[in-house]
Amino acid sequence: MSETAAFRVDVDLGERSYPVHIGPGVRALLPGLVAAAGAERAVVVSARPRGLLPALGVETLWLAAADGETGKNLAAVAGLCERFARFGLTRSDVVISCGGGTTTDTVGLAAALYHRGTPVIHLPTSLLAQVDASIGGKTGVNLPEGKNLVGAYWQPRAVLCDTEFLATLPPRERVNGYGELARCHFIGAPGLAALPLERQIARSVALKASVVARDERDQGLRHVLNYGHTLGHALERATDYALRHGEAVAVGTVFAGRLAGALGRIPPARVREHRDVVASYGLPTALPAGVDHDTLIAYMRRDKKAEGHALTFVLDGPGGPALVAGVPEELVRAELAAMPRDGARAVASPPVPAP
Structure with a gap:
């Protein structure tokens, strides 16, 4: 990477x-x-106005996308593929996504499925999507039973992280993006908060690129990128996405530190470091009030990393982060009970999902 503003x-x-x-x-x-x-x-x-993008020089169909987890489903993917077909798109043409992480995920899956694979280029417009979601070829949509349970690996032709888009983000959405940056501290990229924004994004992307290059399809090493995500994804579903992805991952990162400490994998100072790093970005460190532990555990059992129905987490340790399977449920419950509650983010949990 160069030392200029463009990387x-x-x-x-x-x-x-x-x-x-x-x-x-x-x-x-x-x-x-x-x-x-x-x-x-x-x-x-x-998800952005058409005039923000340059003319492409080829016949172009413009479709509106609505960023947000509630529209990230199979119906949205089917609708996109139907529009592709009516336009006459072939597998020699190109699909372009422009929006946040839910847009890159949904459009990426549609491109992966249409004609069994059509080239895609991502223009992520949120900080969350630029530092993580648009990189690495994971596409996916949600089911009522859990987050990102249907998807495919489909690498883009290119990703354009235009930082001019970030100037228009509302404050909460910008802080939301810091959730993935905070967890980078514990998986190989500490100290990002002290860097200029472009370098923060570039360091996060470089870290993810190095992991994906060695483990494209989650056979081992790539699991470390899901640091904080086991509880994070459960919190998203349990709050019906009232808690944003980066916010949920931030709380999940704090919880991962506590769980690693309870298992004797890291000392108390490292446990505190998890909370301090997350808090330094202005991210939440406490569970939303009103979230039911049974609901969280039911969703965590459906996490993609889970083996059978065992509780599985990526946890810090003496050799760095690692996938830890078979974490005792009673210990998870005890640490959930010990987590502080954030009354400002009080939510009512939906019913426990059926097994």
């Missing part, structure tokens, strides 16, 4: 390698990428 990180996957461009105005690279792909048509699925 390039390459995700090294052999024939499926691609660049991630980071910096102000990098969306201007889009027409060249479309031309290089040899596409004759493009579909842009965007």
Whole structure:
């Protein structure tokens, strides 16, 4: 990576390698990428106004996307694929996503399924999507039973993290993005908070790229990227997404530290470090009041990392973060009970999902 305001990180996957461009105005690279792909048509699925993107130089269908977890489902994917077909999109053309992480996830899955794989380029417009969601080829949508339970691995042709988009984010959405940056502290990229924004994004992307290059399909090492996500995903579902993804991962990161400490994997000072790092970003460190522990545990049992119905977490340890299976339920319950509650984020838990 250069020392200028614009950065390039390459995700090294052999024939499926691609660049991630980071910096102000990098969306201007889009027409060249479309031309290089040899596409004759493009579909842009965007949560942002059409005028913010450059003309692509090919016949283009513009579709509106609504960022948000409630619309991240199979019906949305089917609707996109139907529009692709009516437009006459072929597997030699290109799909472009422009929006937050829910848009890149949903559009990425539609591109993966349409004609069994159509090229996709991501323009993530939220901090959360730029530091994590748009990188690495994971696509997916939610079911009522859990988050991201249906998906596919489909690497993009390129990712353009245009930091000019971030200037329009509301404060809560910007802080939400810090959730993934905070967990980076414990998986190989400490000290991000002291860096300029473009370097924060570039360091996070470089960390993820290095992991994905060694373990594209979650066979082992890539699990570390889910630090804080086991409880985080459960909190999202249990609050019906009133708690944002980054906020939930932040609480999950604090909980992961407490759980690692209770298992004797890390000393008390390292447990406190989890809370201190998360708090330094202005992120929540406490459970929302009113969330039922049975509901959280039921969702955690459905986590994609789970083996059978055992509770499985990525936890810090003397050798760094590692996947720890078979964590005793009574210990998880005890640590949930010991977590502080945030009355300002009080929510009512939905019913416990059926097994």
